Amino acid sequence: MNAPASNKPVSTQSPSRRFAHPGRIAVVAVIVIAVVNLAVWGLSQSDTSTNGTTLPATIESITPQSGQLIRLQDTLSADLRDDLTGVLVIDGAEVPEDQLERVVPLAQVSFRPGPKSDLTKFEPGDHTVVIKYWQQGKPRPTNPNSFSWRFRAGA
CATH class of the missing domain: 1.20.5 (Single alpha-helices involved in coiled-coils or other helix-helix interfaces)
Structure with missing residues (x-):
């Protein structure tokens, strides 16, 4: 088998x-x-990193960043070293004191365009911002230190 x-x-x-x-x-x-x-x-x-600009030691941050595209009514701000104060100059025109927003203990200065401001909105295109700054509690010098940057506004 x-x-x-x-x-x-x-x-x-x-x-x-x-x-x-x-x-x-x-x-x-x-x-x-x-x-x-x-x-x-x-x-x-x-x-x-989002910060493409080297800032001086006296400036902790800026908004918007240099070269950044923002909306027409976004806020501009500079955060200075805590013992400083300053003003913002936008496209050659200093922002009036009553239109600036400040956080004095943190040395933050900001501006937002709107209906209660001289500037209701940014025009589309390139803009230059200058922060002029000096020591808190002291009178504003004739030629304060400054830092400038550019940004773009668009719809």
């Missing part, structure tokens, strides 16, 4: 030859490792 036939498929490949092209697999593995390493390096080298 004959032995019953097995339903197992018979492999013609040797057990040590599991991959048909081991050289290709090695090349793909090397490429994947290189791409992952480049991605990690690229992310670690990226500059995600």
